[in-house]
Amino acid sequence: MKLLLSAFSCGPGWGSEPGIGWNTVEQASRHHEVWVLTEAGWQERMGGKFDPARHPNVHFVWVRIPTLDKLVDGGPLNNGLGWLAYYYLWQLAALREARRLHAEHRFDLAHHVTFGKHSVPSHLHKLGIPFLFGPVGGAEKAPHGSFYAEFGWKTRLAESLRLLHVRLARSDPWLRACVKRAALSLGVTRESAEELRAIGSPNPDVLPAISLPDEEAQALAALPRHPSAGENEKLTLLFTGRLLAWKGIHLAIRALAQSDRSHLHLRVLGDGPERGYLEQLAKNLSVADRVQFSGSVPREEALRATTNAAGLLFPSLHDSGGYAVIEAMAAGLPVICLNLGGPGLFVNEDCGWVIEADTPDQTVEELAHALRAFADSPEERHKRGAAARERCLNTYTASVRGEQMERRYAQIALRH
Structure with missing residues (x-):
């Protein structure tokens, strides 16, 4: 199949989100030809770590929002809120590029990979092809606020605002459309899978995003x-x-x-x-x-x-x-x-x-x-x-995670 992956953060040899992005891309490319929408800053961050000759099935497509990218990457908006706004708007820029690529290559499936945030929508479902959302997380929480009682008010306020953001995300019409129209939504934990269900996913599944090479x-x-x-x-x-x-x-x-x-x-x-x-x-x-x-x-x-x-x-x-x-x-x-x-x-x-x-x-x-x-x-x-x-x-190795994702690709292809 021809796959279109959205991996805002993606880089070989990195941990956390870029590592998740790269491991997913590398494993998918073992069976499919893969185009990857990635934030343009990663072209420089990768340096020589990505070798196209070793990965002939991987095609990176760099997406940026001019001017705004400079403001968040080392500029005055280089903070959590600035990056969240940039990431949200970047999804729209990625959709424009995805439509151009789809007209040329006719993809069989689209997959949102990173960031693994359940609360920010992808727009790849608008391509009209089977769409996989996740694994995504962020809905995990302590049973109640008393676990933070001994810490200062700033810590307790930050946690309260995080949980408020989780609740408010349910009202985002773009997120609801993304989750409802996905052929499959994946939560990284049971808690996030249940939150996807609350947002509108009819069939959320659980699959951890992280794995070790x-x-x-x-x-x-x-x-x-x-x-x-x-x-x-x-x-x-x-x-x-x-x-x-x-x-x-x-x-x-x-x-x-x-x-x-x-x-x-x-x-x-x-x-x-x-x-x-x-x-x-x-x-x-x-x-x-x-x-x-x-x-x-x-x-x-x-x-x-x-x-x-x-x-x-x-x-x-x-x-x-x-x-x-x-x-x-x-x-x-x-x-x-x-x-x-x-x-x-x-x-x-x-x-x-x-x-x-x-x-x-x-x-x-x-x-x-x-x-x-x-x-x-x-x-x-x-x-x-x-x-x-x-x-x-x-x-919990990358190859095992790749096999698990491949089974889900095959299941989606059979249904569509």
Whole structure:
């Protein structure tokens, strides 16, 4: 088939949104000829990482909004709101280019890939050909606002505005048309799939967007493992990510203090605006000597930390994805997480400890219980870590994700 993909953010060798875009493009091109609408700034960002000779089925088409692109990319509008407005308007520019390309190539299917935001419409359904929307996310949330009660008013206001945006998006007529007319809408999590249904999708499905390149997954799986295993020896859990309130590190520190296992330690890789508060929290709870804040570290140091860790503690409250989780799983680390968002989808009880989050106190108590179980049973840690590696290699690699998407392309083609 001839496919038209919209990937505002797309670049080989990148993580997050551009990585999702590129992995989708690369996998689709194994079976189809693919044209890719991409924000023009990525032509320079890619540099020499894209080799047309290695990917003869991939044709990039660069789309920009003149003048406005300079204002948002390093200009006075280089902020979240500026980029959101640019992205929304870029979809209209992409539609104009899509119509020109469709008149020339007669595509069989159109697919919106990135950004993976459920709240901003694509207009590719207006081409009159089968259209796939997603996977998209953004509707994930904590059970209620009390999980942020200990943080300042700015944090609580930001979260309230984010949830208001999710609700208001349901009234966007362009978004409703996009979702209703899609042959298939995909949510990255159960929460986002249900939000797509609320917007008007008759048949939303769940498919995580993130995956690891196969070579990277195999390299992580081959890392040597040197965690302490003896009774009462220092046992280190990792957290990897930005230090934001919704990442739930405050819950991790409180659970560590409540666990009553003094040989359990937490190493935090990453930085962010809540670092000062979290360091003070560890001091107040008398666990400062067991919580190491390492800041942002090079990839090589992060890999060394992984080899010496016994598990990943990742109590995020509304992650749509969670690369840290699937990377840890690939490396054979059991994961302790909440049954929310992407991590709650990636991890099951065979490969970690998944905690229901109803209230902050209950969540901390159950996290502490999981930490005690983790600390007290080396055999269980090893078993669940091995299962985590197997689950990642069998489910969360780029080639597996490509096969899953290919099945959906085939199903849509059969129906149309």
